Amino acid sequence: MVTGGAGGIGRALVEAFADAGAGHVTAADRDFAAAGALAAREVVGTVECDVGSEDGVRELVAAATDAAGPVDIFISNAGVGGGLGGPEVADEAWDEAWRVNVMAHVWAARALLPEMSARGEGYLLNTASAAGLLTQVSSLVYSVTKHAAVALAEWMAIEYAELGVRVSCICPQGVRTPMLEAALDDAASAAALTAGDVLEPADVARAVLDGIRDERFLILPHPEVAQYMVMRAGDPERWQAGMRRLVVRARGG
Numbered sequence: 001m002v003t004g005g006a007g008g009i010g011r012a013l014v015e016a017f018a019d020a021g022a023g024h025v026t027a028a029d030r031d032f033a034a035a036g037a038l039a040a041r042e043v044v045g046t047v048e049c050d051v052g053s054e055d056g057v058r059e060l061v062a063a064a065t066d067a068a069g070p071v072d073i074f075i076s077n078a079g080v081g082g083g084l085g086g087p088e089v090a091d092e093a094w095d096e097a098w099r100v101n102v103m104a105h106v107w108a109a110r111a112l113l114p115e116m117s118a119r120g121e122g123y124l125l126n127t128a129s130a131a132g133l134l135t136q137v138s139s140l141v142y143s144v145t146k147h148a149a150v151a152l153a154e155w156m157a158i159e160y161a162e163l164g165v166r167v168s169c170i171c172p173q174g175v176r177t178p179m180l181e182a183a184l185d186d187a188a189s190a191a192a193l194t195a196g197d198v199l200e201p202a203d204v205a206r207a208v209l210d211g212i213r214d215e216r217f218l219i220l221p222h223p224e225v226a227q228y229m230v231m232r233a234g235d236p237e238r239w240q241a242g243m244r245r246l247v248v249r250a251r252g253g
Helices: 008-019 032-040 054-068 091-119 140-163 178-183 187-193 201-214 224-234 236-250
Strands: 025-029 044-048 073-076 122-127 165-170
Touching: 008 025, 008 073, 008 201, 025 054, 044 054, 054 091, 073 091, 091 122, 091 140, 091 165, 122 140, 122 201, 140 165, 165 201, 224 236
Parallel strands: 025 044, 073 122, 122 165
Antiparallel strands: none
16 A cells, blocks of 8 residues: 555556555555556555545455455555745645654554564555655755654664564655755755755656665665765764755855
8 A cells, every 4th residue: 555646756656566466455545646657567556545534544444455465554644735934824724744744644454464473474664754864954844844753763673673563764866856846946955855866756766666675674765865864863962063055055045
């Protein structure tokens, strides 16, 4: 199952699993018209779903289970940007981002972990972001919710491994999606997101399939993110100074 499966990384994941020989793939999205185009593939089913509510996630899991049996792999991929800005961002944006970027992962785990644990197998993958390991300049909402998504995935990976449930966290940097295009309107965000290669969604999907085969917790389609993590952890003062310089230069200061 892949949420946010109508476009971007989600659609690429659906297509990659179908091409890799998955017996059945469920693409879920609130944009059902776009997701419906995937149904031309014989092994792909589509479900209209807004993961911003627990009822929506539970109904999605129930529908997919009825159609194809127990869920083997659930990719909680849907996400929102939350907009630019800091603490002044409206509560409504915080609420939507918290529900979609964090609680949707919680609700999926709540719906699936009892059955997966009893069965002794299952795989949960949460799409977070390099922003969840580092930070996303110009967007406090996105940074905070993606950090929370990484922390949630790490906790589950530790707690459920002995029960046979595997957990991975997908943390790409710049990927050519509508969310990236929106972020590029801000000079500082554009400078950070395009510092390395801007990948295509299909590149991320290939990295995810490789990560699943290796059962890696952190799936980093941009390998340089691992280096940034080491730099940030080893000398946080220097890392923050560098990020401040990047922001100042991007904003013409």
